[in-house]
Amino acid sequence: MARGRFISLEGGEGAGKSTQLEALAEALRGRGLAVVVTREPGGSPGAEAIRKLLLEGDENRWNPRAEALLFAAARSDHVEKTIRPALDRGEWVLSDRFLDSSLAYQGEAGGLGIEAVRDLHRFGSLDFLPDRTLVLEIGESEGATRARVRDGNAGDRIGSRPPSYHAAVDAGFKAMATKEPERVRLVDASGSQATVTARLLYALADLLP
Ligand code: TYD
Numbered sequence: 001m002a003r004g005r006f007i008s009l010e011g012g013e014g015a016g017k018s019t020q021l022e023a024l025a026e027a028l029r030g031r032g033l034a035v036v037v038t039r040e041p042g043g044s045p046g047a048e049a050i051r052k053l054l055l056e057g058d059e060n061r062w063n064p065r066a067e068a069l070l071f072a073a074a075r076s077d078h079v080e081k082t083i084r085p086a087l088d089r090g091e092w093v094l095s096d097r098f099l100d101s102s103l104a105y106q107g108e109a110g111g112l113g114i115e116a117v118r119d120l121h122r123f124g125s126l127d128f129l130p131d132r133t134l135v136l137e138i139g140e141s142e143g144a145t146r147a148r149v150r151d152g153n154a155g156d157r158i159g160s161r162p163p164s165y166h167a168a169v170d171a172g173f174k175a176m177a178t179k180e181p182e183r184v185r186l187v188d189a190s191g192s193q194a195t196v197t198a199r200l201l202y203a204l205a206d207l208l209p
Pocket residue numbers: 012013014017018040041055071096097098099100101102103105106153156158159
């Protein structure tokens with residue numbers, strides 16, 4: 001049996017990522033593929049436990065390096081326990097966020113640098129990468145960023161960071177698309193839900209059986 005494909009969906013806060021993830025999974029199932037939907041931080045029992053440590057509590061609960069290590073530890077468990085086994089069964093895996101979130105949030109916005117965070121991934125997950133990473137992108141003004149961030153995950157440790165942090169996250173995703181154009185594709189998140197889903201499918205067209 002052919003190995004499945006691993007696709008990650010990325011984007012800043014409030015880009016409509018979760019809705020699109022479900023729509024994309026349905027579209028792929030409609031093509032006869034077995035699809036597993038998962039998320040980060042989390043996606044395995046151990047990683048879900050780490051998720052709580054990361055998203056709950058005080059902003060100062062973790063220093064930036066400890067935070068990056070926790071994300072990398074959660075990812076290592078997620079890859080081993082959930083993603084690789086599904087791919088080995090021939091299934092497609094769609095993950096709501098993966099490595100590029102760490103590169104953009106902890107590496108770019110958090111100031112650790114993209115290379116340092118990539119090194120953690122080399123250690124934790126043997127540099128296991130998605131076959132394709134789709135970044136939902138909203139072109140917008142700074143005011144709109146502020147509103148989006150406010151209405152997004154303002155309740156959690158990371159979602160509640162200032163608009164300047166989230167602007168740096170968006171820049172980090174763009175940098176990844178420039179750096180690895182074959183793997184990372186920017187997808188315009190404007191327009192109707194169906195239009196955006198069609199754009200996502202188009203960005204996967206060369207991987208479809
Ligand atoms: P979640 O509620 O899953 O948010 P979203 O709907 O935006 O995906 O919360 C995940 C939060 O953790 C989000 O603010 C992004 C952040 N995050 C990182 O900072 N680094 C990472 O590596 C990952 C996977 C997520």
